[in-house]
Amino acid sequence: MLHLCRVYGTSSLTKHPASSLPHCNTSCFSKGNPMNHTLDLTGFKPKAITPFSITRNDWGVAPDGTAVDFTNYYMTFDGKLFYGVCGEFHYSRMNPSRWDEQLAKMAAGGVNVIATYVFWNHHEEHENQWNFNGRRNIRRFIKLCAKHGLKVIVRLGPFDHGEVRNGGIPDWMYGKPYEVRSVDPGFLDKVRDLYAHVAAQLDGLYFKDGGPIVAAQLDNEYMHSSSPWEMTTGITNEWVPGGHDGFAYVHALRRIAEEEGISVPFYTNTGWGGSPVPDDVLPLWGGYAYRPWLFYAGPGEHPVTDEYVYRNFHSNDCPRGEEFAPTYEPETKPYACCEMGGGMFSSYNYRFVLPMKSVDAMSNIKMASGCNFLGYYMFQGGSNPIGDGIYLNESQLPKISYDFQAALGEFGQTRESYRRMKAVHYFALAFADRLCPLGVAAPEGQESIAPTDMESLRWCVRTDGERGFVFLNNFQDHASMPAKHGESVSVTLASGETVTFDGIGLASDENCILPFNMDLDGVTLTAATAQPVTVIAPAGADHRTFVFLKPDGMDDCWFRFVDGTVHHVPAEAKMETFPASDGRGHTVDIICVSRAKADSMTVVADGTALVFAGDAVSQDAAHPSITNNGAAVYELDGHIIVESTEATVPVTSYPAEFLVEQSVQYKPVSVSPSVQKLSDTRYVIDLPDDLLAADGVADMRLRVRYSGDIGWLWCGSTLVDDNFCNGDVWEIGLKEYVQLLEDHRGQLVLTITPIKEGANVNVESAMAARMENVDGQQAGLESVELQPVYQTVLQAA
Incomplete structure (x- = not known):
C-alpha cells in the first residue's frame, strides 16, 4: 500500500510569458466560460526513445526466443510495444475455488499482468513450519495465471504491508536478536530461508522457462512506510522498522533471491517516499485519492487531492514533491505504476463509499501524463485467512474483509469500476504500438490547476506532433465538478495544420480520450468526439471493425475524415454502425456505442467478436451502492460465460450472428432467510437447505443492511466476515461456506457492535466527510436478503 500526499508537475514544452503563449490561449482558464482551448505543437519534437537495460539476457528470453526488454519509455516483448495493465490479486486472500473464474474476469477486463504479494506470515506463521497448501498454494495460482495468458509480478517481501498483520512479518520475528528490514546477518539468513521456500514453489514458472513470471519486487516502501507490530497495539503501539540501510539492503535482497533461484528477467521497487531504487531496478509509482492513513489518529475531514490534475511525469522538468521525487532523471526510465487506487479500504476512522468513476478517471490521468504501464492496487478484493489463534489483519481494518x-x-x-475500466484497457492493448511512443504535451496552465478549481477544462495531449490523442477529465475527488458544455479544442500540429474539436461536452465525473489523425487501416480519421476503444477482426470479414464510445455528456458526437466527410452520431443512439472509406479501396467498419453499452461490452474469441450483456446499471437507485448488478462476461475453459444476479439478461453480439441467443433466461430462484432477533445487537439467521441446488445458480450472496459500528457474521465459532459500517450494503458470498453451513444446520449469527454514546464515526459520502455524533447506543438490523448469482455458457454459432 501507498501512503502519499501531494505532487506537482510541469510540461516539458517550452514555457512562454502569458502575453506570448503559443501553446494555450490565455483565455483558456477563465472560469465558468465555455470557449476555445488551444495547443500549439509547432516545434514539438517526438519523444526521444533510448535503451533502458535492466533485463538479464539469460533470464529475459523465453524458450521460443521471445525477449522482454525496455526502453526509457515503454516495455517490449519480442520487439513489439507492450502496454502493461497490471491488477493486484492476493492469492492467499481468496478461497482457491474462486481463483480460476476471477482471473478469467481480470483477463476479460483487459488486464494482462497480475501482481501478488507473498505474505511471509501466511506461509510461516510458526517458525520453521511452512504452509503452501489451499489458499496459500502460490504455485497453483501462478499456473492459473499462465492459463489465462497473464504475466506475473511476484512481490516477495520480506515486508509487504498490504494491511496484513505486521505487514507480513511473522510475530515470532519480534523476539529475535536483530532488527527486521536490515542488513543484519541474522535477519538476512531468515530472508534467505523465505526466498528459498518461495523459489521452490516458483521453480519452472519463470519467463525463461516459458512461464508467466516476468518480475519480482524486493521489500515494499523501504525507508518510507511500515505497519504496527500488532502484538503491541493498544499497549506500547510499536511499529515494524521502516529500514535505514538504503541501497545495501536492496542489493542484499536481490543477491539472496538470485542465489536461491528466483530467476526473473527484472526486478521492481516502489519509487515513492524516498525508497532506494538502484539503477538496475524498475521504479514503480502510484496514486491514491482516498487516504485512510490520514485518520489513523482519529476522524477528520478529507481534503481534495491533486490526483486528477494532468502533469508530465516523464519530463526532467517535472518538479519533485512528496509523491513524486525520483532520485533519477525521469526521462531515463519508464514511468510505470503498481499502486493506482483500484479501490480503497474503509479503516475504522475513515469510512466512505468509493466513487466508482474515480478509478478509470485516474487511468485517464496517468495515461495522459506519460504512463505506459497502468497498475492497480487492488483490482481483486479478498478475505484474510485466519491464523492459529490470531487474526492476520492490521488493527485499523476488519479482521477478515479486505474487499477494498x-x-x-x-x-x-x-462493479461499475470494472465495467468502466474495460474501455481504457482495451484501448491500451489494441493500440499499444501507436500510444506508447507518443510524448506528453500539457497545455500551459494545466499542471498548475488547483484541485479546488471546478470550472477550468482539464485536458492534455499525447502526440508525436502530427497525430495523437486528446485526454479530458471532469472528475475530482471529494468534490463534484459540473458538467461541461460548449467547449472546443484546437491543436496546431507541427506541420502548421490545425485540428479542431467542436461541440465538446462532458458529464460530471466523466473522462474521455479523443483521437486526431488516427489511421484506421488506411482510412485517416482526422478527428472525432468519440473515444477509440478497440479493433476487432470478425471471422470471414475482409476488413476490420473499429469500436468507439460516445462519452456521456458530449454535446455533438461526430467523426471527421481526411476527405472532409463528417458523420454525426444521434444523441439517443445506443449503437451505430457505419462504413468509412478513403475512396481508394481502403474500407473499414466503425461502431460507436453509448457509454452504458460500452460498459456492458466484452471482447471475446481472440478479438474476433464483441458480446454485450446486461444493462450495467445499478438496480437500486434508493441506495447508491458499490454492488451494481451488471452482468459479467468472461472466457473459461473454452467457453464464454455470462454471470449475473438478474434472472433475465439481454445478450447481443457483433457480428450479430456470432451468438445463437439474444438473451439468457434463468428460472428465477427466490429464497429467503429466517431472522430471529435476540436483541438490537444480536440476530440468528437461518438459511434454507441446498442453497446452490437450483439449476444455473453458482453462488448465493447474503446482503445485509444494518446500522451500528461494526458487523460480525459467525457460523459456529468461525468468523465468516466482518464489516465497518459505512452505510452501504454488506455482501457475503456463501459458496465457499456450504460445508461449514451444513455442519451448523445453515445457521449464522450476526452481531453488531453499536456506536456508543459520545462516539463519532467518519462515514464519508462521495463528496465530503461528515461527522455523526450519537446519543445513546445505535445498532439495528435493517434488512437481510439472499441474492442468487447465475452462470451459464453462451452458445456461439
Whole structure:
C-alpha cells in the first residue's frame, strides 16, 4: 500500500510569458466560460526513445526466443510495444475455488499482468513450519495465471504491508536478536530461508522457462512506510522498522533471491517516499485519492487531492514533491505504476463509499501524463485467512474483509469500476504500438490547476506532433465538478495544420480520450468526439471493425475524415454502425456505442467478436451502492460465460450472428432467510437447505443492511466476515461456506457492535466527510436478503 500526499508537475514544452503563449490561449482558464482551448505543437519534437537495460539476457528470453526488454519509455516483448495493465490479486486472500473464474474476469477486463504479494506470515506463521497448501498454494495460482495468458509480478517481501498483520512479518520475528528490514546477518539468513521456500514453489514458472513470471519486487516502501507490530497495539503501539540501510539492503535482497533461484528477467521497487531504487531496478509509482492513513489518529475531514490534475511525469522538468521525487532523471526510465487506487479500504476512522468513476478517471490521468504501464492496487478484493489463534489483519481494518471496494469484490462481485475500466484497457492493448511512443504535451496552465478549481477544462495531449490523442477529465475527488458544455479544442500540429474539436461536452465525473489523425487501416480519421476503444477482426470479414464510445455528456458526437466527410452520431443512439472509406479501396467498419453499452461490452474469441450483456446499471437507485448488478462476461475453459444476479439478461453480439441467443433466461430462484432477533445487537439467521441446488445458480450472496459500528457474521465459532459500517450494503458470498453451513444446520449469527454514546464515526459520502455524533447506543438490523448469482455458457454459432 501507498501512503502519499501531494505532487506537482510541469510540461516539458517550452514555457512562454502569458502575453506570448503559443501553446494555450490565455483565455483558456477563465472560469465558468465555455470557449476555445488551444495547443500549439509547432516545434514539438517526438519523444526521444533510448535503451533502458535492466533485463538479464539469460533470464529475459523465453524458450521460443521471445525477449522482454525496455526502453526509457515503454516495455517490449519480442520487439513489439507492450502496454502493461497490471491488477493486484492476493492469492492467499481468496478461497482457491474462486481463483480460476476471477482471473478469467481480470483477463476479460483487459488486464494482462497480475501482481501478488507473498505474505511471509501466511506461509510461516510458526517458525520453521511452512504452509503452501489451499489458499496459500502460490504455485497453483501462478499456473492459473499462465492459463489465462497473464504475466506475473511476484512481490516477495520480506515486508509487504498490504494491511496484513505486521505487514507480513511473522510475530515470532519480534523476539529475535536483530532488527527486521536490515542488513543484519541474522535477519538476512531468515530472508534467505523465505526466498528459498518461495523459489521452490516458483521453480519452472519463470519467463525463461516459458512461464508467466516476468518480475519480482524486493521489500515494499523501504525507508518510507511500515505497519504496527500488532502484538503491541493498544499497549506500547510499536511499529515494524521502516529500514535505514538504503541501497545495501536492496542489493542484499536481490543477491539472496538470485542465489536461491528466483530467476526473473527484472526486478521492481516502489519509487515513492524516498525508497532506494538502484539503477538496475524498475521504479514503480502510484496514486491514491482516498487516504485512510490520514485518520489513523482519529476522524477528520478529507481534503481534495491533486490526483486528477494532468502533469508530465516523464519530463526532467517535472518538479519533485512528496509523491513524486525520483532520485533519477525521469526521462531515463519508464514511468510505470503498481499502486493506482483500484479501490480503497474503509479503516475504522475513515469510512466512505468509493466513487466508482474515480478509478478509470485516474487511468485517464496517468495515461495522459506519460504512463505506459497502468497498475492497480487492488483490482481483486479478498478475505484474510485466519491464523492459529490470531487474526492476520492490521488493527485499523476488519479482521477478515479486505474487499477494498475493488473492481472485483471480495466474493467475485463485478462493479461499475470494472465495467468502466474495460474501455481504457482495451484501448491500451489494441493500440499499444501507436500510444506508447507518443510524448506528453500539457497545455500551459494545466499542471498548475488547483484541485479546488471546478470550472477550468482539464485536458492534455499525447502526440508525436502530427497525430495523437486528446485526454479530458471532469472528475475530482471529494468534490463534484459540473458538467461541461460548449467547449472546443484546437491543436496546431507541427506541420502548421490545425485540428479542431467542436461541440465538446462532458458529464460530471466523466473522462474521455479523443483521437486526431488516427489511421484506421488506411482510412485517416482526422478527428472525432468519440473515444477509440478497440479493433476487432470478425471471422470471414475482409476488413476490420473499429469500436468507439460516445462519452456521456458530449454535446455533438461526430467523426471527421481526411476527405472532409463528417458523420454525426444521434444523441439517443445506443449503437451505430457505419462504413468509412478513403475512396481508394481502403474500407473499414466503425461502431460507436453509448457509454452504458460500452460498459456492458466484452471482447471475446481472440478479438474476433464483441458480446454485450446486461444493462450495467445499478438496480437500486434508493441506495447508491458499490454492488451494481451488471452482468459479467468472461472466457473459461473454452467457453464464454455470462454471470449475473438478474434472472433475465439481454445478450447481443457483433457480428450479430456470432451468438445463437439474444438473451439468457434463468428460472428465477427466490429464497429467503429466517431472522430471529435476540436483541438490537444480536440476530440468528437461518438459511434454507441446498442453497446452490437450483439449476444455473453458482453462488448465493447474503446482503445485509444494518446500522451500528461494526458487523460480525459467525457460523459456529468461525468468523465468516466482518464489516465497518459505512452505510452501504454488506455482501457475503456463501459458496465457499456450504460445508461449514451444513455442519451448523445453515445457521449464522450476526452481531453488531453499536456506536456508543459520545462516539463519532467518519462515514464519508462521495463528496465530503461528515461527522455523526450519537446519543445513546445505535445498532439495528435493517434488512437481510439472499441474492442468487447465475452462470451459464453462451452458445456461439
